[in-house]
Structure formats: C-alpha cells, structure tokens
C-alpha cells in the first residue's frame with residue numbers, strides 16, 4: 001500500500017487531500033509571502049488518528065507541518081519551499097469542546113477549535129475566555145498555543161501560555177503525552193506543556209488543551225481617544241492603570257493606519273475626525289455591576305485632557321458602538337494589505353520605551369526610505385507596537401521588498417537595543433529565523449537545539465522553522 005492509501009485507510013479517503021486544487025490553500029500563508037509544496041493534506045479526526053499518522057510518516061520518512069487556522073504571520077504552517085518531502089497535517093477536524101467547568105473556571109478544547117468558538121462556549125457558561133485578536137474567527141486553539149499568541153488583552157491576562165493548565169500532545173515518535181490536567185498546583189517535575197507552547201509545531205502536535213477561564217465581565221467601558229504623541233499616550237496609560245479600574249486593552253494607532261482603515265474598510269465608522277497624529281483605543285472593565293466604571297473613565301479622560309495628554313475622546317454609548325471601535329482595530333491588517341505591499345515587523349520593548357522606539361524607527365525610516373510610508377499600530381499596554389514600512393503608491397511587492405527588506409532587521413535592532421524582543425507575538429516560523437541567528441543568545445539557541453534533537457532526532461516535525 002502506498003503512503004496516501006495507508007493514510008486514507010487511517011482517516012477515510014475524504015480526509016487525505018492530494019489534488020492540486022485541494023492542496024492549494026494549505027500551500028501558501030496568509031500574507032502570500034511563503035509558498036510550499038506539500039505531498040498531501042491529512043485531516044485526522046481524533047488524537048489516535050493523529051498518532052497513527054505520525055507513526056506512518058515516520059516509517060515513510062515524511063516530514064509533518066501542523067496547520068491550524070493558517071492565520072500565522074511567520075510562514076510556520078506552510079512547508080518550506082526547498083525542504084524535505086512533507087505533508088500538512090491539519091487539525092481542523094479535531095474541533096470538539098470536551099468540557100467546560102464553571103466551578104473550576106476551566107475549559108478543555110481540542111486543537112482545531114476556532115478561538116471564537118471557545119470564547120462563545122465560555123460565555124454560554126457565564127465565563128470569559130480572555131484572549132482576543134483580529135483573526136480569532138479563524139485561528140485555532142492549537143495555532144494560538146503553538147505561536148503563544150498575544151492580542152489586545154495581553155496586558156491584563158497575559159499571552160496564550162498564561163491560560164494553559166494542561167496539554168495533550170502527540171510526540172514525534174507517535175506516543176501521546178497525556179498532560180491534560182486542570183489542577184492549579186502541580187510541581188511534579190518539569191512543566192513539559194511549556195515546551196510545546198510557542199514551539200510552532202517543531203516538537204510535537206498539540207491535540208487538546210485545558211485552559212483557564214475568568215469571571216464574565218459585568219461592566220465594560222470603551223473609548224476612542226485622540227492624543228498628541230506616544231509620550232502623551234503613555235501618560236494616559238499611567239493614569240488609567242492607577243484609576244482603580246481594570247485596564248483590559250490599551251492600543252496605540254498612528255493616524256496613517258486610521259486613514260488606511262477608513263479608506264479600505266467596509267462599514268467602518270470613525271468615532272472622531274481623523275485630524276490628530278495618534279489615537280488610543282482603551283477598554284476598562286469591572287467584574288461587579290456596582291463599580292462606577294463610566295465615572296472612572298470620564299474622570300481619567302478629563303484630567304488627561306486638562307494636562308494636555310488627550311485632545312479629544314469618544315466613549316462608546318452602546319455595545320454596537322463598542323464593537324465599531326474594535327472593528328477599526330481588527331480590520332486594520334486586512335486594510336493595510338489592500339493599501340499595498342509593506343515590510344512588517346513584530347517587536348516589543350519595555351512599555352516605558354515605546355515613545356523612544358517610535359522616534360528612532362521614524363528617524364531611521366526617514367533617512368533611508370523617505371519615499372516609504374510608516375505605519376505604527378499595536379498593543380502599547382504591553383510594549384508591542386507593530387511598525388511597518390509601506391511602499392509608495394504604485395510600487396509592487398517584489399520591487400518594494402527588494403528596496404526596503406532591510407527595514408525589518410533595522411527595527412529588530414532598535415527594539416533589541418532598547419531591551420526589547422525581535423519577536424513579540426507572531427513567532428519565528430520561517431520568516432524570522434535570520435533574526436534568531438542575529439539576536440538570540442547562543443546558549444539559549446544551543447539549549448533549544450538539544451531539546452529539539454532529544455524529542456525529534458530525525459527533524460521530522462516542521463523542519464526549517466524556528467531554529468536557524
């Protein structure tokens with residue numbers, strides 16, 4: 001029996017895709033920047049089928065590239081162009097919520113569950129699954145954990161890693177590591193789950209996760225605020241952090257990004273005129289109805305206005321207005337893509353260094369690419385501002401990348417020099433391996449390589465990713 005027939009015998013023929021048209025969507029990443037050539041796409045429906053397929057691939061010397069919602073921004077879910085023969089193993093059919101326990105404040109979900117589905121299951125039980133970002137309607141739990149995703153609420157509840165209680169993982173040798181525990185305390189040796197979180201599929205395949213839930217938010221206040229500068233935004237940030245309310249989102253958006261979103265977005269309603277250089281999207285919450293959240297928001301904004309740190313502000317008056325504010329933020333990546341090609345980055349600096357980071361990047365871009373357009377938008381509350389350098393109108397992708405590709409290492413170097421990271425929340429995949437080689441501590445790299453060769457000595461799990 002050949003490989004495809006053997007795989008079909010394990011999963012059913014409908015779940016082994018080998019026709020070029022069926023494979024095509026799995027052969028390119030969301031940005032259209034990374035292209036691969038998988039032998040087939042395998043779609044197991046159970047953990048046991050994943051394990052059997054991993055065993056089959058081992059016997060046939062075929063590499064495995066796990067895929068979730070394929071919204072990753074580092075090319076991790078696509079085989080490398082010149083890599084060894086590989087299949088894409090899509091987790092999309094492992095999409096059951098196995099348990100929701102409101103008393104435990106926990107949920108157990110399979111890797112292929114869409115993040116938004118998990119949010120909805122938690123809400124139905126009166127709980128909050130707090131992670132939130134623009135691709136949550138497509139990204140899956142396995143991808144979220146494998147990239148250690150962040151998003152707009154990292155400042156309050158941390159990254160994906162911080163939500164995890166336990167994992168179920170199929171190891172590269174086909175064994176199932178059953179560490180799907182919901183206990184809050186377990187000091188029985190190494191916390192192995194943390195090896196697989198953020199590993200981008202290079203150490204094994206996550207098949208299910210037990211994750212923490214939070215109490216549902218009883219009150220939320222959301223504001224769209226015009227500020228004169230990133231320094232003023234940070235002064236506002238300090239005020240809201242000291243206000244007594246829980247700050248659950250604090251996003252900083254350059255005017256250029258707002259213009260682009262207004263230009264290309266569908267159904268976008270800007271709460272304020274776009275006449276200021278910077279805007280902040282700010283959300284406060286409280287777990288009890290009695291907290292005077294609106295009064296706190298109004299007081300903070302009024303005092304910031306008196307101090308000159310806020311120029312104008314609109315507070316959402318309804319759930320529809322709140323959703324409209326977040327739609328602006330969430331639609332920006334797609335609108336930026338429509339505006340034209342750009343060199344993108346994903347760095348983080350200490351929160352206090354955000355203004356200096358933006359100043360240095362702006363100066364460096366102006367000196368080397370005065371024709372480029374700088375876009376800056378991101379999670380100011382955790383120091384992760386996504387800066388990109390967009391091509392002038394009419395310049396195509398290949399020509400712009402040819403001219404401005406150096407913008408990415410330049411931004412990485414500025415972030416690192418300010419005590420930051422060259423990879424904040426999107427991971428390394430295949431597109432950031434050069435930055436690992438440049439900036440990652442050599443002892444850390446050596447330790448990672450030892451872990452990789454201990455778990456995956458034949459380098460079959462997502463080869464050509466993460467490690468330079």
Ligand SMILES: Cc1cc2nc3c(=O)[nH]c(=O)nc-3n(C[C@H](O)[C@H](O)[C@H](O)COP(=O)(O)OP(=O)(O)OC[C@H]3O[C@@H](n4cnc5c(N)ncnc54)[C@H](O)[C@@H]3O)c2cc1C
Nearest residue numbers: 068069070071072076133140142143144146149150201206
């Ligand atoms: C519009 C847009 C906005 C975004 N905003 C944010 C943001 O604010 N914050 C943020 O952090 N990210 C953001 N992202 C990036 C992306 O959504 C996240 O990286 C997300 O976590 C990827 O999940 P996915 O299911 O799409 O994973 P995929 O893209 O399918 O895979 C990502 C990596 O994980 C591996 N993988 C997938 N599933 C498994 C599994 N079960 N076991 C082992 N490895 C696996 C893949 O091999 C790959 O290396 C955004 C993306 C888009 C398109």
